[in-house]
Amino acid sequence: MFPAASLLTTLLLALSIAASPVEIRNSPITLPIARRLNTSGGTINLLQHDQSRAAALKNVGESTLSRRTGSITVTNDAVSYIAAVGVGSPATTYYLIVDTGSSNTWVGADTAYVKTSTSVDTGEAVAVDYGSGSFSGTEYTDTVTLGDGLTITAQSIGVADRSEGFTGVDGIIGIGPLDLTEGTLTKEPDTTIPTVTDNLYSQGIISETVVGVSFEPTTSESDANGELTSYTGDIAYTPLTTTYPASYYWGINESIAYGSTTILAETAGIVDTGTTLILIASICNRATEDDTTGLLRITTTQYDDLEDLNFVVGSNTYALTPNGQIWPRALNTYIGGSTDYIYLIVSSIGTPSGEGLDFINGYTFLERFYSVFDTTTSQVGFATTAYTDATTN
The missing domain is CATH 2.40.70.10 (Acid Proteases)
Structure with a gap:
């Protein structure tokens, strides 16, 4: 602190x-x-x-x-x-x-x-x-x-x-x-x-x-x-984006890849504790949208085949493991979902790419990576934690 x-x-x-x-x-x-x-x-x-x-x-x-x-x-x-x-x-x-x-x-x-x-x-x-x-x-x-x-x-x-x-x-x-x-x-x-x-x-x-x-x-x-409190590990920083409107917030530039396949080239977006999901302007079409929760859902076989979702910020890659890409199954019923389904926490931002805010790293991203919001030097920092590779979901 x-x-x-x-x-x-x-x-x-x-x-x-x-x-x-x-x-x-x-x-x-x-x-x-x-x-x-x-x-x-x-x-x-x-x-x-x-x-x-x-x-x-x-x-x-x-x-x-x-x-x-x-x-x-x-x-x-x-x-x-x-x-x-x-x-x-x-x-x-x-x-x-x-x-x-x-x-x-x-x-x-x-x-x-x-x-x-x-x-x-x-x-x-x-x-x-x-x-x-x-x-x-x-x-x-x-x-x-x-x-x-x-x-x-x-x-x-x-x-x-x-x-x-x-x-x-x-x-x-x-x-x-x-x-x-x-x-x-x-x-x-x-x-x-x-x-x-x-x-x-x-x-x-x-x-x-x-x-x-x-x-x-x-x-x-x-x-x-x-x-x-204060974090004692290594934190990697990236400058705030200058792209509007992401620049009004804690905005950064990043690219996103599913495995080795780029699904969002480097662009501007924000890091936001007030958003639950990870929202991006382009997603892999490998899931079915659930009418009740709005979330994408996948089968057990698809989950077993999931690759890491890689967030590239500057020279650093933050890999969201398959377990980190799904909603906690123990909480499915609390959002009106089925206990038998596997829901993804990655979805569409709802607007086209190229509008200056192409992704939001919500709290489901921040559960796996420590973040620092630095007004003094206009930057955002990330670090891995003991929960980056957790299998709680």
Whole structure:
């Protein structure tokens, strides 16, 4: 995380979802994290959810009005990684989705905002459309507490008067790039809002604006074991892409190959904790689309014949093993699927290649590779973990 001896002296949010976290240095702060499958609304169509989000992500450069209202079908958040975050003094605990694909922090979807002596109404209206959900309300500044005593003062907090697509969670803690907040305030649409990471840096709590994320594979509907920590292995970095609109996010250039066959030549896309699946503009036609879940499914024989899916970033190749390419079979019924089917977690992004955002490496990729989002030097880093070759699925 950010003790003097830690790697890069940074804030590293390790969203560890299995019994044992990745290798870490001792950290004085822990932040409970939980993975939840949202089954309250019945069957989850993961593909519809993620394609709706992908469509909204591509609209980042459009007018404020279209970004807020949009025409994307709203679906409940399907899979969430949730941190317990304190707001106010004394603090009320809110359970917020940790999202690298957005940058506003807001509460009120479930638990109502509680005003305290540190609450300041800025008089601004705020709204964000995520494609897979949206909120609108009033901006406040307030004290935010992460983990055991990590306190940010005067943090911008959206207080939702209305929200859609968020069930069983209270809102979002956005850790994406600063520019994603532009256009979210009504009176000052050209203004950006300092993010949680920005304020941690400006208030001297961390020395560099760097966030690290580590997921771990799990076969449980809800699992928790997270902490603010540092990775001790070797991390390979790649510069952020300059290709629009991927450049608005944690965008990188990569190519993807199935075995030795290239299925996506080097192009721009993003790394996003708010997307469940791996979405690409071109996929191998080796599977059948499942009407219920939206996922591609394969036979046992096809699974036995699967080759690695290779993500080439710079001079490094990150191989997603066959086991890493499938949805956890123990969780098939939670998404309305059949226990007898094998579902792929790789699918179509839903739009043609060549539009500047040709892939999204969602959390199913990040379960197998540690990632670092470095604002200070404009780069993203990856490293293998003990779970890269796991056979949990």
